[in-house]
Amino acid sequence: MTDPLPADSPTADSRAVDSPGIAANLARIKARIGEACAKAGRDPARVTLVAVSKTHPAAAVEAALAAGQAVFGENRVQEAAGKFPGLRAAHPAMRLHIIGGLQTNKARDAVRVADVIESLDRPRLAEAIAEAIRREGRAPALLVQVNTGAEPQKSGVARDEAAAFLRACREEHGLSVAGLMCIPPEGEDPVPHFRWLAAFAADEGLGVLSMGMSGDFEAAIACGATQVRVGSAIFGARPFPA
Ligand SMILES: *Cc1c(COP(=O)(O)O)cnc(C)c1O
Numbered sequence: 001m002t003d004p005l006p007a008d009s010p011t012a013d014s015r016a017v018d019s020p021g022i023a024a025n026l027a028r029i030k031a032r033i034g035e036a037c038a039k040a041g042r043d044p045a046r047v048t049l050v051a052v053s054k055t056h057p058a059a060a061v062e063a064a065l066a067a068g069q070a071v072f073g074e075n076r077v078q079e080a081a082g083k084f085p086g087l088r089a090a091h092p093a094m095r096l097h098i099i100g101g102l103q104t105n106k107a108r109d110a111v112r113v114a115d116v117i118e119s120l121d122r123p124r125l126a127e128a129i130a131e132a133i134r135r136e137g138r139a140p141a142l143l144v145q146v147n148t149g150a151e152p153q154k155s156g157v158a159r160d161e162a163a164a165f166l167r168a169c170r171e172e173h174g175l176s177v178a179g180l181m182c183i184p185p186e187g188e189d190p191v192p193h194f195r196w197l198a199a200f201a202a203d204e205g206l207g208v209l210s211m212g213m214s215g216d217f218e219a220a221i222a223c224g225a226t227q228v229r230v231g232s233a234i235f236g237a238r239p240f241p242a
Helices: 019-040 058-066 077-090 104-113 123-136 159-171 191-204 217-222
Strands: 048-052 071-074 095-098 116-120 141-145 177-181 208-210 227-230
Touching: 019 048, 019 058, 019 217, 058 077, 071 077, 077 095, 077 104, 095 104, 104 123, 116 123, 116 177, 123 159, 141 159, 141 208, 159 177, 159 191, 177 191, 191 208, 191 217, 208 227, 217 227
Parallel strands: 048 071, 048 227, 071 095, 095 116, 116 141, 141 177, 177 208
Antiparallel strands: none
């Protein structure tokens, strides 16, 4: 397979990629998703696995694609814009989710490259995304991120502002919001966070629930997750902090 990245791209490095390992990890995660769905009486076809490839080279994504994985998550727009257009040219069915906090001045790049933006969390960003959608003639699906743990360093709208923000997205910015995303605080039981997000989504009539990562995706599925974002359990430990 040819490397679609320029040689000086930060992700086009020559770190060895363990393709059989990635394929085995994917199979294992899919089996665990199947078991979690069976336990919860849910249809596994209703749970999308988002393979979080941030910090990993394009060759790792290629290995996952070769193993049948089509949906990927990246948290930085610039990294995604460097890695994905080349891959997508060769794999038109692949899908990219932007899952990281988004600066307003990156909204246009995000709208250009993403199929789903999971980190809509404030009015200025809603406005920038709406403007980018008009200009680009391309509309990624949008999820509102809720900072369920009220962590100051984390993106996401506060719980008690989330309903008003959803209304503003629809009514003031003309945006259609498909669902919600959260990242519970590290070291805390995630279940109350998952339950809160699921209940709030039901109140708001939102069908997409992005919650659960490598350490807690089974619990998230039990709480109703329709998308789980799994990185290290597929691609291994990240080589540098995301
Ligand atoms: C990195 C990241 C993940 C994946 O985390 P793992 O613990 O490696 O599975 C999921 N969601 C978001 C928002 C992330 O930034």
